[in-house]
Amino acid sequence: MAGLDWPTDYLRAHVPHLAIVSLLALYPSIYHLLANSLGLYEAEILLPGVETMTAVLYFGLFAMSFDFISGYTGYLSFGHAAFYGTGAYTVILVANGAVPLLGPGTPFVVSLLVAGLLAVLLALVVGLVSFRLSGVYFAMITLGFAQVLYVFIRGWDYVARNPRDGPSVGPTHSEGFQLGVPGVDQLNVAIGVLTGDEVTMLGHTLGGTAVSYYAIGAVVLLCYFAMQRIIHSPFGRVMIAIRENEERAVAIGYDTYRYKLAAFAVSGFFAAIAGGLFAGFRRSASPENSFYFLTTGDALLASIIGGFGTLAGPLFGRLFDETVREFLSKSGQGGGLLPYLRAGLGEETLSTPVVGNTSLGTLIDTLLNGHASLYIGIVFVLFVLYVPDGLLGTVRQRVGGKLAHVSAVRFGDGSTANATTDDATGEEE
Amino acid sequence: MLRTRGLTKSFGGLVAVDDVDFELGTELCSLIGPNGAGKTTFFNLLTGVLEPTAGTVELRRDDAWDDITDASPHETAQRGIHRSYQVTNVFPNSTVLENVRIAEQAAGNDSTALWRNVDHFEAYAERAYAKLDRVGLSHRAEEAASTLSHGAKRKLEVAVALAGDPAVLLLDEPNAGVSSESVDEVRDLIEDVAEDHAVLLVEHNMDIVMDVSERVVVLHQGAVIADGPPEDVRSNPDVQSAYLGGYEPGSLDDGAASGDPEGGLS
Numbered sequence: 001m002a003g004l005d006w007p008t009d010y011l012r013a014h015v016p017h018l019a020i021v022s023l024l025a026l027y028p029s030i031y032h033l034l035a036n037s038l039g040l041y042e043a044e045i046l047l048p049g050v051e052t053m054t055a056v057l058y059f060g061l062f063a064m065s066f067d068f069i070s071g072y073t074g075y076l077s078f079g080h081a082a083f084y085g086t087g088a089y090t091v092i093l094v095a096n097g098a099v100p101l102l103g104p105g106t107p108f109v110v111s112l113l114v115a116g117l118l119a120v121l122l123a124l125v126v127g128l129v130s131f132r133l134s135g136v137y138f139a140m141i142t143l144g145f146a147q148v149l150y151v152f153i154r155g156w157d158y159v160a161r162n163p164r165d166g167p168s169v170g171p172t173h174s175e176g177f178q179l180g181v182p183g184v185d186q187l188n189v190a191i192g193v194l195t196g197d198e199v200t201m202l203g204h205t206l207g208g209t210a211v212s213y214y215a216i217g218a219v220v221l222l223c224y225f226a227m228q229r230i231i232h233s234p235f236g237r238v239m240i241a242i243r244e245n246e247e248r249a250v251a252i253g254y255d256t257y258r259y260k261l262a263a264f265a266v267s268g269f270f271a272a273i274a275g276g277l278f279a280g281f282r283r284s285a286s287p288e289n290s291f292y293f294l295t296t297g298d299a300l301l302a303s304i305i306g307g308f309g310t311l312a313g314p315l316f317g318r319l320f321d322e323t324v325r326e327f328l329s330k331s332g333q334g335g336g337l338l339p340y341l342r343a344g345l346g347e348e349t350l351s352t353p354v355v356g357n358t359s360l361g362t363l364i365d366t367l368l369n370g371h372a373s374l375y376i377g378i379v380f381v382l383f384v385l386y387v388p389d390g391l392l393g394t395v396r397q398r399v400g401g402k403l404a405h406v407s408a409v410r411f412g413d414g415s416t417a418n419a420t421t422d423d424a425t426g427e428e429e
Numbered sequence: 430m431l432r433t434r435g436l437t438k439s440f441g442g443l444v445a446v447d448d449v450d451f452e453l454g455t456e457l458c459s460l461i462g463p464n465g466a467g468k469t470t471f472f473n474l475l476t477g478v479l480e481p482t483a484g485t486v487e488l489r490r491d492d493a494w495d496d497i498t499d500a501s502p503h504e505t506a507q508r509g510i511h512r513s514y515q516v517t518n519v520f521p522n523s524t525v526l527e528n529v530r531i532a533e534q535a536a537g538n539d540s541t542a543l544w545r546n547v548d549h550f551e552a553y554a555e556r557a558y559a560k561l562d563r564v565g566l567s568h569r570a571e572e573a574a575s576t577l578s579h580g581a582k583r584k585l586e587v588a589v590a591l592a593g594d595p596a597v598l599l600l601d602e603p604n605a606g607v608s609s610e611s612v613d614e615v616r617d618l619i620e621d622v623a624e625d626h627a628v629l630l631v632e633h634n635m636d637i638v639m640d641v642s643e644r645v646v647v648l649h650q651g652a653v654i655a656d657g658p659p660e661d662v663r664s665n666p667d668v669q670s671a672y673l674g675g676y677e678p679g680s681l682d683d684g685a686a687s688g689d690p691e692g693g694l695s
Contacts, residue, residue, distance in 0.1 A: 234534055234542045234550055241531050244520035251476070251518075252589065253506035253535035262541075 024217065027053060028210040045340045048323050051193060054213045054281060056322050060315030061220045062274035062295075063302035068227050069267035070300075071309035072236070073260055074243035076139040078296055079126065079146030083119040083268040085291035087275025089159060089166075090115035092285060095173040098158070104172040107182035112219075112276040116269040123268030127261045134246070143293060150291040168284030176208075177280040179215040189215050191281055216277050220315075223270050228311055230266060239263050243309070301376070305383050307390025316391050321376060328372040338368045430454060430627040431475065431510065431597050432494070436484035438470055438651075445470040447651035448484070453597065457623035459630045459638045459659075462648035463672055468631045469515060471648065472599050475629075476512050477505040488596070506535065509596035513586040515605055515631075521575035525566055528574050529557035529588050536593025557592060564588040564618055580611035587618055591626075598626045604634050616641060639663065647671065 011018060028050045034043035048056065066080045090099070094111040097104040102114065130141045153159060160167035176190030176197065189211050190197040196208025206214070230236050238259050241249040249256050279285045289295060298321070299314065306317025327337055341364050342350065350361030387394055432452035438445050445467045460468050473479040475486055477500045487494040488508055497505055520528050533553040534540055542550075561567040564584040569577065577585060583603055590598055604615050616637050619630060623641070632638050638645060638659070645662040647655040649671040655662050662668055 229546070230543050232546050233544060234539045234547050237527070237531055237534065237547055238540050240523070241520055244522055245518065248518050248520060249531075250502045251506060251512065251514075252532040253503050253593070254540065255501075255503045259540075266543075 021221065025214075028206070028213055041340070045337065046323075046327065048319075048326050050209050050213050052322050052326055053319075054209065054216055055278075056315070056319045057213070057217050057220045058274050058277040058281065059298070059322075060302065060318040061223055061277070062271050063299040063306070063314030063318050064224060064227060064311055065267045065270035065274060066296065066299040067303045067306075067308065067311060067314045068231075068270065069264055071303060071311075072231060072239045072243060073263055074246075075131070075134070075260060075264075076300075077142050077264070077267065078139040078293065078300075079142030079144070080267075080271055080299060081291055081293060081295035082122065082126070082146040082149045083271035084275035084278070084295055085149070085153065085285070085287070086119045086122055087112075087115040087272030087277075088279035088285040088290045089153065089275075090118055090272070091177075091276040091279040092167045092169055092283075093159060095177070096167065096170045097172055108177040108179055108280055109182055112273055112280075115272045115276045119268040119272030120265045123265045124261065127264040131257055131260045131264070143296075146291065146296070147293060150287055150293070153291050154287045164287065166284060166286030166288075166290070177283075179219065179280070191215050192283055193281070195283070212281055216281060219273070219277060223273055224312065224315075227266070227270060231311060235259070235262070301380055303390070304380065305390055307393030307396075310390065310392040310396065313390050313392035320391065324379060325372045325376060328368060328375055329370065338364065341368075430489050431629075432487050432489075433475070434485045434487070436471075436474055436486065437482045438467075438474055438479060439482050444651050446474060446481075449648075449651075449653055451646065451653065453627055453629055455627050456643040457619070457628045457630065457641060458644045458646060459632055459642040460646050460648060461632065461635075461638055466648040467651040468648055469601060470651075472512060472601055472629075472631065475505070475599060476510060477502045490596075506593075506595075509593075510599065511590040511593065511595035511597070512599040513583075513590045513601055513603055515601040517579065517582045517586060519574045519582060519585055519589070521573070523574055524571055525574050525577065525585060526554065526557055526561065526570040528585060529560050529592050530554050532589045532592035533557045533560075557588075560588040560591045563591065563621070565614070580607045580615070583607055583611075583615060584618065587622065591622060596627060598622060598628045600628060600630045600632075602631055602633060604632060604637060612637070 031043070031047055031050060034040050034047070062080075062084050065083070066077060069080075070076045091108070091111050093099050094102045094106050094114065095104055099114075102111065106114075126142060126145045130138055130145070133141055154164055157163050176192040176195030178188040179191050180188030182188075189199060190208075191212035193209055193212070196212045198208060199206045199211050231239070238249065238254055238256075241254070242256050242259060246256055275285075275290060278290075298318075302314040302317035302321055304317065305320050306315065307313030329338075342361070345360070350364075351359045354360050354363055383390070389397060430453050433449055436446055436449040436451070447467075449471065460471065462468055470479065474481050477497070481498060485496055485498045488497050488510065489495070490508070495508070497508060497510075500508065520531070523531070530553050533556045534550070537550075537553060539550055539553075558567060558570060561570055564587050566577075566581060566584055566588060569581065574582070574585060583605070587600070587603060590600070600619065603619060604612055607615055612634065619628070619637070620641050622628060630638070630642070642659050644657065645655070645659050646653055647662060647665070647668050649667075654671055655665045655668045657665075
C-alpha cells in the first residue's frame, strides 16, 4: 500500500470509532435541536444535558484510567481517587497561587501536566509498596493509601479556608481556565459553566457549556488515543499477559513488578488529568468528590457497566450511569422522570388513591424522589449477573468480530488475521 | 551448560533436595525418581522460583561459569533457562500465537516500547510462528489457547519454552495427562528439541525415558542415587529398591499403563 493511503485505511478500519466520535461531537447540536428548537419535552427528559455530558467526559477519562490499570493488568486500584484528587487540587491550588514556583497565571495546560506528573510520583510511591502484594491485598493497600490522603487533605487548612469543604478558585483567577495552546490566544478557549467562552462559528453561537464540552472532549479524546496506543504496544501486551497469568509472565522473563509500576504511573497520570479537567470545569473540589473512596467506586461502576478491559467501555458506562441517574432524579437539568410524571398526569390522577389511602402522587414521590442511587445499585447488580462483559465488551463479542471481519474482507486490507487475533483476546479497540 | 554444587533445599525438617552435585551437558538428560523425590523442587531451584538453603547454581556462558543462584525467575528466563510446567500454564484468553509471541518478545528489547503498535514488531510473530510450526500447532495459531485440547496445550508449553531460543530447556513432565495416542507425538517432539538444546526432562513414563534419554539421573529423597546411561540405571539395584520400595516387582504403574507386563525398570 502506498504511504499516502494510510489515513484512508486508518479511517476505514475505525468506522465504528469515527461514528461514535462524530455522534459525540454533534451531541450538543442534536440536544439543542430536539429539546429547544423542536421543543420535545421527552427528549429533554431522556437525554442528558450538555453539562452532564461534560461531566461524563472527564469522569469517563478517570474511569478509563482506572480500567487501564485494573482491567488490563488485573490489579484493582481501589485508591485511584487519590490521583483524581491530586489532579483536581493541583489545578485549583495553582490558580490560587498556593503552589510554590507556579503563579496564578500559569497556563491551565501546564498545571494539568504538573498535576499529571505529581500523580506519577504518587503512583510510584504507592506502587513500590503495593505491588509487593496482589489480589484483594493490593486493592486494600491502595485503598488504605488513598484514605490516608483523604483524611489528611480534609484536615489540611493550607489547601482551603475550610478544608472539609475543599478549595475553590479564588479571586486571583476570576476568569475561566484557558484550555488550548499556551501563549497563543487564538488557540485557547475558556472552560467552565459560567466562565466558559462563547464562540461564534459559521453563524452558529456555542454557549459556555458547549464550548467546555468540546474543549474537554478534545483533551479526553487525546488521552484516550494515548492510552489506546499503549494498550496496543508491546508494553500493553505484557500488561495483558500479567492479567492472564502473572506467574507465566515471570517464567518467560518479564520483571512484572516494573511493568506493573510503569502501568500504574501511566494510569495515575491520566487520572490526574481527568481530575484537573473536573476542577477546571467546576472551579472547586471537595474531598468527598475527589479523594474519597466512593469516587473510585463510581469509576469501578462505570468500568463494570461499560466493560472491564475495554478502555473505551468505562466512558459508555459512565454515560449510562449518569443518564439513568439524571432521568431518575428530580434535580436533573432536563427535569427527569418525576417532574415529567407530575406535569403529565395532572392533579386529578395524582390524587387518586392506589394503595389504601396512598395517592398515586405520593407513591410516585416515594418511589422516585431522591432514590436514583438505589436503582443504579439494582442496575449494577443486574449487570454483574447478566452482562459480565459490560456494554462494550458484549457489543464487541456479538458484533465486533463480524464487523472487523466484514470490513477486512470488504476493503481487502489483509488484516483478517489481526482482526481474529484481537477478537479472541477481546482487546480490540 | 548448567551445573549445581552442593544444592540443598529444606522445608523445615524436610530436606527436599539434598546436596546435589549435577552438571548438564548438551545431552538429553532425564531426571527420574518416585513421587516426592524432589524433582520439581530441583527445577524450582534451577529457575530461581525457590531459593536454595545451601549450594550454588551456575550457568555456562562464553566459556565461563556464571553464578545464577540468586537470580529471580525472570532473570533465569532471560539468561536462557526456559521451563515447561507439569500443570498446564498458559495465557488462556490469548491466542496460541500470542502465547508464544509474548515469550519471544520477552527475549527481545522492545517490551518497553509504549508508542508503536505491536504489529510493527513482526519479527516476534514470525519467530513465534516458526516455533508453533515446529511443535505442529501452526494451523491453530489464531485460536484461543483455552480451546486447545490437553495434549495440544502440552505442545504449546514446549513451544513457549522454545521461544527466545534458550540454552537450556527444563521440561517438567511434558507427557502428564496426555492421551496414549499423543504420547508418541510428544516423544518425537522431545527428541526433536533435544537436537539443538540442552534438555533436562522430568518424566514418569519409563518407556519414553529409556527410549529418548542419553543419560538418566535418579533422585531419591532429594539425593542423587544413580547417574548414567539408561541401561546402567535400569539395572542399578539402588534404583530398583528406591522405586519398588520393597514391594513386589512389576508394580510400577508406568509399565502397566503402557500395556507391558514386564514394564518399569526391571
